[in-house]
Amino acid sequence: MSTPSIAFIGAGNMAFSIIGGLIKQGVDPKKVWATNIDQESLNKLEQEFQVNTTTDNHQAISEADVVVLSVKPQVLKSVVTDLAETLKQNNPLIISIAAGIKAETLQDWIGQPLAIVRCMPNTPALLQCGASGLYKTAEVTDEQANVAETLMNAVGITLWVQNEQGIDAVTAVSGSGPAYYFLFMEAMQQAGEALGLDAETAKQLTLQTALGAARMAIESDDAPSELRRKVTSPGGTTEQAIQTFQKGNLEALVKQAMQAASDRSEELSEILAK
Incomplete structure (x- = not known):
């Protein structure tokens, strides 16, 4: 997965920053998809970085190797359950930057234990000066872990925690x-x-x-x-x-x-x- 295709579901400020960091690192914009319910936000992304944009989440993830879940936690369940069948069929690496949603919860919503990396970034990531804690499920391969780390390194430093409870500690230290x-x-x-x-x-x-x-x-x-x-x-x-x-x-x-x-x-x- 040296040049994965990446779909950002929910292209808000954090996703915008990550996409910007990836493009600066030389990632091909044609490999990046971003979705948002706000067409104006998508227009800004497309003009700034020449990435693919759509309001259709299914279109964005249809051929994605990596799916980044960056919608608000309160709406994540409806988004994930709607995409569950496609996710199970395509089996991408899922990176969640939605605060408070455990990897096990995501797997329950999908209905299958897919490879999930849970990430807790912080707001300085908006300036490419962030600190992100990462936790991976047992299904994540070493290659996928490297992809997740590379992706979040686009906005700062990344550090792995050994268990999911460590994300709560990351939240207390760098998240907040x-x-x-x-x-x-x-x-x-x-x-x-x-x-x-x-x-x-x-x-x-x-x-x-x-x-x-x-x-x-x-x-x-x-x-x-x-x-x-x-x-x-x-x-x-x-x-x-x-x-x-x-x-x-x-x-x-x-x-x-x-x-x-x-x-x-x-x-x-x-x-x-x-």
């Missing part, structure tokens, strides 16, 4: 993670303004500091804990701030928040399966 950093940026900007900075100065300092810290953490061989120690001089200003965070039990609060996110991910899987 951007919002944690946005909240911290928001709080830092507000605090900077309270200290006397104008709003724009506080914003630019906050955002550039976040970007710089992330790059240092990515490009350094040191762990984040060591990087923190290196910039925390004894008796200095940074130490006072860090001690204040720790007195407020920041680490425990982060752990509690991420556990809540993971628990909710598991709960939603049960709800959406019904």
